[in-house]
Amino acid sequence: MTKKFVLLFITVILSTTLFAQKATKWKLVWSDEFNYTGLPDSTKWNYDVGGEGWGNNELQYYTSKKLSNARAAGGRLVIEAHKEKQGNNNYTSARLVTKGKGDWKYGRIEVKAKLPKGRGTWPAIWMLASTSPLKWPDDGEIDIMEHVGFHQGYVHASVHCKKYNHVIHTQKTDTLQVPDCSTAFHVYALEWTAETTSIFVDKKKYFTFKNEHTGHDAWPFDQPFHLLLNIAVGGNWGAQKGVDEKIWPQRLEVDYVRVYQ
Numbered sequence: 596m597t598k599k600f601v602l603l604f605i606t607v608i609l610s611t612t613l614f615a616q617k618a619t620k621w622k623l624v625w626s627d628e629f630n631y632t633g634l635p636d637s638t639k640w641n642y643d644v645g646g647e648g649w650g651n652n653e654l655q656y657y658t659s660k661k662l663s664n665a666r667a668a669g670g671r672l673v674i675e676a677h678k679e680k681q682g683n684n685n686y687t688s689a690r691l692v693t694k695g696k697g698d699w700k701y702g703r704i705e706v707k708a709k710l711p712k713g714r715g716t717w718p719a720i721w722m723l724a725s726t727s728p729l730k731w732p733d734d735g736e737i738d739i740m741e742h743v744g745f746h747q748g749y750v751h752a753s754v755h756c757k758k759y760n761h762v763i764h765t766q767k768t769d770t771l772q773v774p775d776c777s778t779a780f781h782v783y784a785l786e787w788t789a790e791t792t793s794i795f796v797d798k799k800k801y802f803t804f805k806n807e808h809t810g811h812d813a814w815p816f817d818q819p820f821h822l823l824l825n826i827a828v829g830g831n832w833g834a835q836k837g838v839d840e841k842i843w844p845q846r847l848e849v850d851y852v853r854v855y856q
Contacts, residue, residue, distance in 0.1 A: 621702075623853060623855055624855060625693075625697050625853075625854040626851065626853045627639050627672070627851065631667050633667060634660055635665055635666070639693060639697060641696065642657065642690065643690040643823075645657055646683060648830075649827070650731075651827070651832065652830055652831050652834075653827045654829040654834070655688040655826075655827060656686065656687050657689055658688070664677070665689035671848050671850055672849040673846050673847075673849075674688065674718075675826075676688035676711070677844045678843035678844070686829075686843070688825065688828060689825065689826070691824045693823075695725075697821060697854065698819040699821075699856065702786075702787060702855055703787070704784065704853075705782055705784045705852070706720045706783050706849060707850040707851050708780060708848060709780045709850075710847060711777065712842075712845070713839050713845055714839040715828055715838030715839055716742075716744035716833065717743050717744070717827040717829070717830055717832065717833030718740075718741070718826045718827075718847045719825055719827070720739045720740040720741075721737060721738045721740075721741070721822075721823050722820040722821065723735070725821045732755045732762070733811070734815050734818075735815035735816050736753075736755040737753075737754050737787070737816070738752060739783050739785045740752065740783040742776060748775075748776060749771070749772050749773070750796060751768060751770050752768065752769055752770075752771075753767060753802075756814070756815050757815075769802040781796055782796070784796075790805065790806050791806065824847065824852075
């Protein structure tokens with residue numbers, strides 16, 4: 596065996612080992628592929644219900660177990676907002692949450708989704724601390740994806756905590772242009788460790804927030820969080836340029852949700 600062949604053999608072995616280590620970095624611990632029909636899987640999803648504005652003067656009533664607002668069909672989750680009266684609200688929608696059925700501390704969260712469009716739509720893929728009762732913003736919020744219809748084609752990533760939040764105009768945030776976000780599916784992902792939260796669209800990282808090691812006020816992200824998926828209608832941000840009453844219904848479609856640790 597020549598020296599050249601030996602070196603080549605060693606190089607191949609090392610490359611294979613490194614690839615295997617990289618490939619097994621994350622282990623799937625929770626997922627929903629939506630390969631069923633009907634209401635969202637009750638072993639994985641709960642509902643937030645009500646229509647009192649949700650702290651943002653939103654216009655929708657979030658329903659529970661209503662197929663027109665949240666359903667699995669064709670291998671996808673559909674969250675759909677409708678212009679229809681319910682209680683004192685003129686719109687209905689759904690807000691699905693994994694709290695108590697999917698709570699994680701650190702990991703990689705992936706949601707492959709296609710977004711609604713039009714003025715007044717405000718879809719979100721986000722996380723809140725699983726503390727009870729939740730104290731906001733002290734307990735933290737991670738926004739993996741937000742999109743407001745008046746700013747079509749731009750997605751936003753943010754974190755909120757006591758020291759950094761939008762109420763006091765100190766939130767940490769960034770924006771990425773995704774021109775086809777309402778016509779094509781993209782993977783919106785969070786990689787969360789004890790030191791950083793990083794947010795991606797597909798393979799592009801465009802936002803990172805680092806642990807500055809100054810305490811809970813600046814880093815409450817050392818406790819279990821859960822995932823939320825929803826479409827809000829209007830609200831302090833979503834209705835900054837009004838709500839187009841002619842666009843409804845509008846839907847957030849989700850191909851899968853996968854959580855790795």
